Amino acid sequence: MRKHVEQRIFNPIVERMSRSELEALRWRRLRSTLERTYAASPFYRKRMQRAGVTPDDIRTPEDFRNRVPMVDKLDVLADQREHPPLGSAIAVPDALLEYCFLTSGTSGKGQEVHAYTGADVTESLTSWASSLHWAGVMPGDVAYHMVPIGVTAGPVTLLASFQRYGLRTFAVGNMEGEARLEMMRRFPPNFFSTGPVYLRRLTTICREMGIDPRRDFPALKAIKLGSFGFDVPWAREMEAFWGAKLIDTYASTQCGGGIASTCEHGTYLADGRRGMMHFPEHKVWAEVLNPQTGEPAREDEEGEVILTAFGREAMPILRFRTGDKVVFKSHRQCACGRPFDGIEAGTVSRYDTMLKIRGMNLWPEAVDAIVLAHPEIDEYNGRLGVADNGREVARVLVEFKATASSSAAHRAHVLEQLRSQIKECTGVGMEVCEAASGEVERFAYKEKRWKDQRREQL
Numbered sequence: 001m002r003k004h005v006e007q008r009i010f011n012p013i014v015e016r017m018s019r020s021e022l023e024a025l026r027w028r029r030l031r032s033t034l035e036r037t038y039a040a041s042p043f044y045r046k047r048m049q050r051a052g053v054t055p056d057d058i059r060t061p062e063d064f065r066n067r068v069p070m071v072d073k074l075d076v077l078a079d080q081r082e083h084p085p086l087g088s089a090i091a092v093p094d095a096l097l098e099y100c101f102l103t104s105g106t107s108g109k110g111q112e113v114h115a116y117t118g119a120d121v122t123e124s125l126t127s128w129a130s131s132l133h134w135a136g137v138m139p140g141d142v143a144y145h146m147v148p149i150g151v152t153a154g155p156v157t158l159l160a161s162f163q164r165y166g167l168r169t170f171a172v173g174n175m176e177g178e179a180r181l182e183m184m185r186r187f188p189p190n191f192f193s194t195g196p197v198y199l200r201r202l203t204t205i206c207r208e209m210g211i212d213p214r215r216d217f218p219a220l221k222a223i224k225l226g227s228f229g230f231d232v233p234w235a236r237e238m239e240a241f242w243g244a245k246l247i248d249t250y251a252s253t254q255c256g257g258g259i260a261s262t263c264e265h266g267t268y269l270a271d272g273r274r275g276m277m278h279f280p281e282h283k284v285w286a287e288v289l290n291p292q293t294g295e296p297a298r299e300d301e302e303g304e305v306i307l308t309a310f311g312r313e314a315m316p317i318l319r320f321r322t323g324d325k326v327v328f329k330s331h332r333q334c335a336c337g338r339p340f341d342g343i344e345a346g347t348v349s350r351y352d353t354m355l356k357i358r359g360m361n362l363w364p365e366a367v368d369a370i371v372l373a374h375p376e377i378d379e380y381n382g383r384l385g386v387a388d389n390g391r392e393v394a395r396v397l398v399e400f401k402a403t404a405s406s407s408a409a410h411r412a413h414v415l416e417q418l419r420s421q422i423k424e425c426t427g428v429g430m431e432v433c434e435a436a437s438g439e440v441e442r443f444a445y446k447e448k449r450w451k452d453q454r455r456e457q458l
């Protein structure tokens with residue numbers, strides 16, 4: 001299956017550049033992004049002035065890394081509180097703003113607002129085009145978008161990107177699995193987009209319904225994953241079952257969409273090593289830095305992704321700390337010959353406590369605040385897992401204080417109350433149950449309160 005890999009070049013000018021040509025191009029783009037941002041965005045200008053640096057001082061990539069301050073989500077939130085509603089990073093007159101949205105994660109840290117001009121929207125909607133093309137997905141293909149469309153920006157822009165690329169897209173995210181597969185029998189897919197946990201569930205449902213994708217969906221070419229880790233044996237099993245190649249992808253709401261993707265060589269190599277996702281380095285300046293030393297991660301080393309987007313008009317992004325923990329891979333590690341560096345496929349995780357569940361960003365602190373505020377609750381543990389039917393489950397196991405009321409009806413009422421408060425505050429439905437005495441573990445570090453067992457249960 002992997003003996004011959006057909007190369008599919010989307011943008012010949014940049015994809016066939018030498019590394020040094022690409023570096024010259026991106027340095028020019030970084031310089032002009034820096035100059036424009038400094039001139040037009042009060043938020044970034046102030047931060048650079050505070051750091052005692054102007055664009056003229058930045059003469060090398062090392063200057064950029066060592067002298068231009070990084071920003072994180074909390075900086076953006078603080079600025080937006082101080083200068084409501086959009087903050088002072090906006091670099092165009094209000095009349096040019098065409099689109100605004102909030103980041104996902106209703107609580108725990110707060111939601112940033114992101115604003116776009118028409119050109120930003122176009123850029124964002126075309127950010128997945130090379131990834132689709134590399135996977136052999138072509139305009140006119142039938143696509144299924146499996147992620148529920150809700151309040152967050154990601155699923156909506158992904159759907160619009162597929163449509164913009166010319167895919168005949170069925171948005172089935174709000175349907176039950178069986179109904180989705182019935183649709184797929186009727187309109188056979190060339191491509192679909194989901195997460196690893198849901199792909200496992202869909203596999204289970206296929207087996208229950210007697211669907212063999214190799215027989216029933218013979219034109220299926222690729223399945224797009226993202227934002228969740230997986231192991232190579234699992235990827236092999238899924239590709240064998242579905243008869244299609246897995247694409248792993250990495251996105252950033254702050255930078256407007258697709259940031260990295262595997263190429264036609266996929267998520268793992270013939271010898272079982274993991275593949276890589278390439279950054280479109282003509283569009284973003286992606287740094288992978290060791291958070292302890294601030295130095296660039298070397299080949300196969302872990303680091304945090306820091307993003308600078310070229311040419312964003314409404315809200316420039318300069319050295320944004322994503323909090324995403326990745327493994328750096330240079331372009332030399334991929335057989336495709338593209339000059340783009342990138343990150344390992346299947347291993348993106350977080351430096352902080354944030355968990356992603358059913359497409360929502362969940363901050364455990366938000367659950368802490370609800371559960372531990374209850375006067376009768378002593379402690380709790382959170383568990384994320386995958387049920388036997390493949391459903392993603394979040395379970396909150398609470399221990400009542402010894403002094404709490406002993407009436408079973410009263411306790412059931414408290415659990416129900418917590419369930420609805422958690423759903424309302426985080427947007428994620430959870431099972432809330434009472435633990436037997438001694439069942440809830442206590443930890444010196446509160447981050448340990450939550451255990452994510454989904455990957456081993458895939």
Ligand SMILES: [Zn+2]
Pocket residue numbers: 262263264265278334335336337338
């Ligand atoms: Zn490649």
